[in-house]
Amino acid sequence: MGVDFENCFILFLICIFSLLCYSIIFKKPKNSRRGRDLPPSPPSLPIVGHLHLLLSTLIHKSLQKISSKYGPLLHLRFFHVPIILVSSASMAHEIFKSHDLNISYRGVSANGESLVLGPSGFLSAPYGDYLKFVKKLTVTNLLRPQAVEKAQGVRAVELRRFYTNLLEKAKKKESVEIAMEVMKLTNIMFFRMIMGRRYSEESGYAERFMELTTKSLALTKKVFFANMLRSILEKLGISLFNKEIMGVSREYDELLEKILVEHEETPEEEDQDKDMMDYFLEAYRDEKAEYKITRNHIKCLFAESFLGGTAPSTGATEWTMAEILNNPKILEKMREEIDTVVGKARLIQESDLPDLPYLQAVVKEGLRMYPPFPLVLRAFQESCEIKGFYVPKETVLAFNAYHVMRDPDSWEDPDEFKPERFLDFSRSGQEEQGMKYIPFGAGRRGCPGSNLANIMQSTTIGTMVQCFDWRIKGDKINMEETLAGLILTMATPLKCTPVPRLRPF
Template sequence: MDGVLYNYVSLLFVLFICSYIVKTITKKLFSYRTGVRVQHPPSPPALPIIGHLHLLVGSSFSKTIHSLATRHGPVLQLYMGASTCILVSSADFAKEILKTQELNFVSRPEFAYSNYSIYFGSDFTFAPYGTHWRFLKKLCMTRLLSTSQLNQFIPIREQEIMKLLEYLISVSREEESCDLGTPLTTLMNNVICRTAMSTSLSDNNTDEAKKIKELVEEMQVAGEMLCVGDILGPLGKFDLLGYGRKLKKAIGKFDQLVENIMKKHEDQNETGEIRSGQGKDLMDVLLETSNDPSAEVKLTRKDVKAFFLDLFFAGTNTSSVAMKWAIAELINHPQVYKKLRQEIQSVVGHSRLIKESDVQNLPYLQAVVKETLRLHPPTITTIRQSSEDCKINGFYLMAKSRVIINLYSIMRDPSNWNNPDEFIPERFMANSDDLNSNLDFMEMKGQNFDYLPFGSGRRACPGASLALTMIHATVGALVQCFDWKVKDGELVDMREASGFGISMEMANPLVCYPVTKFNPFKKVTDAVDGAAGMSTTKQNHDCKNQEIKSN
């Protein structure tokens, strides 16, 4: 048995070496096919076979690629085993790719996990640029994630923020600590579940939202590992570590779960039943579109379910992680925290909770969020693939070149940002002397190529408005209602997690003690207590807090 295993591993290793040699020879021949040697982007010193892999391990991915860009330049060609990519780390190069030659780079490459996804060809995030993708993008902008659609769900977002505050007040009352990341992830998961398909973790009749949350987390881990597996080239298809099977199984469970929710919606729409007094959710809109005989593109059930998977992948973890970074930065910068609370109190007052409509009158809150997204972007990179041979500022790129836009380094470029590694929200205020002041509140659409927290162009994040709305309202409420303490008065550990995840997680959980400064429930509680002393309502309220806490 040991001999068979040895022969199997040896064969795979030989195949890997052969694929690497063939790829190298092919590249050399291509360079001279016209009789003139083309100029490829420069590369750092590489090792045989593994290429630059040794330069990409040991630290967080964001720090690693930032270090490479700082030491070797704004555009690099990197070899990662059998995979090659172009790392772009300057605003000028990014503008050339994302604007000047956008149509050549409007598609995204396929990764190994595509082989294990039943939604391959139906998903929105990695779909090739064409009729199907353009139809879904138009649907997002005009209906699914339009301003009017998002405004319809303001009550849902307000309710979920109130649930978050209720939980944290109960933690504060007990003088306990909490890992803030957990309730923030639950908040975003609930908001997306309720707006997308009218279900949430707090629904007593279903645990659909909880299952979705667990499956999405499982798929994220498996998908990231399969992307890393691309370094094996053809060997990646052998699924040596089993992550392909794990991903396929998780997607199958997700598919069945969403199928059941779709059937419920279809039954309710057929009978005219109204869910919780709200209007159409995103599932209703997509089902309506899929049944529209005049629609430009006929959406299948698989297309609908693939869209929801993309929505959970892109929306849940990225937004909650951004909120964590914002609170962590504010804890470590008490003067900024104090200034922000004073602004909220001066605009909102002392008797009510901040609302989404207040944000436009809170420029310092906007500046805090912008600065958080600059230092800790929702995604570290954005990836494109060229459809044709081209030149970028003199460097030759072959068709199907994978290009990684290094958003992390672009937004920390010292030639564009003063003190780029410092948390300074004032740089975004109107009276700032910083090189990048005066970016409008909604100017996060990628037209300033030194500030790209949500990407740029046709492939920019379509859910940016929802993310910004939730981040502003939640961070504002957490600052208005609480002081935050960490153990023994220490600062928050701002190290970034290692690994190759698309979002920039913190290395350690954000464990802190909430200290209530403003209780939005207090007026209601006081009125009940005054009328009935130790009322049953207050006891139920405390019990509910304990229930939330246990969940």
């Protein structure tokens, strides 16, 4: 595994900085625990706390080792920042059942002026009237079953274009980078669903959003660490990564302002369906709306929609395809099911998915083993008690979804790719059972687009399995992990050569 020199250098500077400023900055917190016991804690070091236990750039794996040794509920400290680490389904069930509202704030955001990862987007906005209003608007017009079904035609057109593109590469015997091709597909699907049919691929807007999404991903880990040290840095007038954050924000601002103006100046045709931008502009102009949103609100929401809607699905699809190609028996079983249900004369469709349980089980197993966000981060807005332990307000909650979904106490052979486990997934104790499988988060801040993501991922994987054989270099694909920001990705991108298996047109 390569060394992340950038992160090591940043950590080195922070340690030196902390040593110099310790006596001035680190003071006893105002809200002490007043004699109440905090959760168990591993041995710590002065100044850095438990930071020395993060021996790998794969934070979720370092935390997995800590929990395996010390327990499923731990109190950690990274510098002055208190963290509650949760690493079991039963403990997560207890917290989300009793404290969901209290942990409904993610506690991670860039500065207030940024359009990406700022306090007005889906990812970072505090839970309240604003977030409830925009979530209702989005779910109603984009994510509810009727809206998802309404946009099915748009996704079908892009899926066919995806197949045609792969077929052209197959004819030329070109290798393809799966993540790149899937990200293009997911991005254009998402773009057309929320921006409408008026924008063609030739406009270049979807491609531009993909570039900005990639830049934003690189910032997520930096924003996370900057937030951990924010209170210290603000006292010294230092703002980490602000130039990078605001640079990406300005690029988003220019692009989204152009699209907003085009929406406002282009009259709607009578037979043209409204898109998400139209609905948000209506709310922006509505003086009697439940919440008065601004133009910047709209830009923040759309910038983060691409970040949260394309990158996670892309990574999950790449991981799942890698496991499929590493397991020929699973590949053959998938093809047998698809050939029986769909046949060989047409491309797989979304309406086929209910009759393809094994395909859906493969997708779920991929998400279990490789959750897009291995760590679910929240913050306790108020102090509370968990299992008799005191948790101070503003403590960070780190729920290790990666650990929970590979916990041998919950899953048989947790490190093996076994889709069959989801064909018999028990419905008994459904709420707590659900905490064993949590790839999209949980509670009121869980991902509202999980159903749409599953549909898009299933049809994409189904198309690649149905229509092509895939040649890889060597006997097995390298499954080494890395993090793109805070998203789990393959350290070695999956590259393989498509070979036409059938042509369903």
